[in-house]
Amino acid sequence: MSISINCVVLALDEIFSFSWNSIISYILILLFNKKYAFTKQCIDNCVNYFLRFENYQDVLSINWHKSLLTLVHNYRGKT
Numbered sequence: 001m002s003i004s005i006n007c008v009v010l011a012l013d014e015i016f017s018f019s020w021n022s023i024i025s026y027i028l029i030l031l032f033n034k035k036y037a038f039t040k041q042c043i044d045n046c047v048n049y050f051l052r053f054e055n056y057q058d059v060l061s062i063n064w065h066k067s068l069l070t071l072v073h074n075y076r077g078k079t
Helices: 005-015 022-033 040-051 062-075
Strands: none
Touching (some): 005 022, 022 062, 040 062
């Protein structure tokens, strides 16, 4: 059973409004590994989410880095 892309895009928009925690990174890894055919706008929203952490003061977890790497690996030529 698969989740529709519309539901995933709405879920990502909600997730990006939350403050960061390691569970969010784990969910992002799962969704990015599904390799949905996201629109350019959706991918831009994902990139902007990660750019918010450019000046983040705390140490980011391995899961945060894995979720970023998964996004780049699966969607690097899509924009």
